[in-house]
Amino acid sequence: MIFTLFGDYIRHYDNVIWIGSLIRLLEEFGHNEQSVRAAISRMSKQGWVQSEKIGNKSFYSLTDRGKARMEEASKRIYKTEHPSWDGQWRILVYTIPENKRHLRDELRKELVWSGFGLLSNSCWITPNPLEEQVNLLMEKYDIHEYVSFFDASYIGMNNEEDLVQKCWNLDDVNDKYQLFIQEYSQKYVIDKNKIEKGELTDGSCFVKSALLVHQYRKFLFIDPNLPQELLPTRWLGDSAASLFTDYYNMLIEPARRFFKNVYEQGDIQRFQESLKE
Incomplete structure (x- = not known):
């Protein structure tokens, strides 16, 4: 819910809010002060928001990472039409070692969020031009050496409808x-x-x-x-x-x-x- 409030309201008001105001807003949904403080603390540790002390009061704002996620989410929530398609498929393949399994798990979540579908083990595809998002993921997790990214045409053996059914439910x-x-x-x-x-x-x-x-x-x-x-x-x-x-x-x-x-x-x-x- 805090993500929703930041995305729909707070980012349009200097991207900063006093914790007291956040607590007051979330009271409307039945959340108490303790739960709000715990949630905003987790978001801070995860790198979505940052805090600033002014006097003895705490104020929270989105980090650059948080702003980017909110901007992407907003475009998709309030979209008015489907993305256009150039007929190409983007393919992402990774070979992340077992000792970095946590990065593999995080990458999977990010790929699903961005709209990639799983074609086969460690091979993900999308018809959308997500090169910018992929580059940001590579930077974020520092996994350039483990990832290959392609722009390709699909030539069979089945039709593209079958391909879509295989990758997305x-x-x-x-x-x-x-x-x-x-x-x-x-x-x-x-x-x-x-x-x-x-x-x-x-x-x-x-x-x-x-x-x-x-x-x-x-x-x-x-x-x-x-x-x-x-x-x-x-x-x-x-x-x-x-x-x-x-x-x-x-x-x-x-x-x-x-x-x-x-x-x-x-x-x-x-x-x-x-x-x-």
Whole structure:
């Protein structure tokens, strides 16, 4: 949820927030101070956020790594169309030694996140031009000597539909999109009616908006974001995206009002602490 708040709100407000404001925001979701401090501490150790002391108060901001991940996630969450395809496949092959198994495990997670599919043991493919992401991964884990990366054409022996089915379980992704549509189309109608009647507070809209994004962003871990040409005929990702966009746009204005009110209290704290120094 902290990732969601950084991605949807905090990074648009100087990319920094007072821990007190973060605690206050997450109280809306039922999280207590101890759990928030534990979570932000883990994120700091993992290199996603960094802390700064101003006076006796702590403020948190995204690291460069965190900013890059949020930027990539935002492009995929709020995308309006499928990526175009040049007909080429990118192939990544690695031979990471056993004594560096932890790097191998981390790399697998990163490749799945970026949309790569497993063709065979240690061989991953994608139709998308992810050269920049691959270079960043090589730098991040310092594994240039263990990785080979190719730009190639597929010439058989089966068709590309079979290749896609082998590397990604799109039927499972489609089923999850269907469940999302069933659940959130009903919620959308109910909340639209409540908003029209003035029955939803700004705080409620903030919670509903954040939970909507939090739920929808889970598809980033399972949907490889394939070009239209490679998707099955009955693909529900587009319908889910349209529902998400309509629901999000309905909630975001009052949600931002609530966030801004809480955030500005922390901004005052930062200003006051700066004056003391």
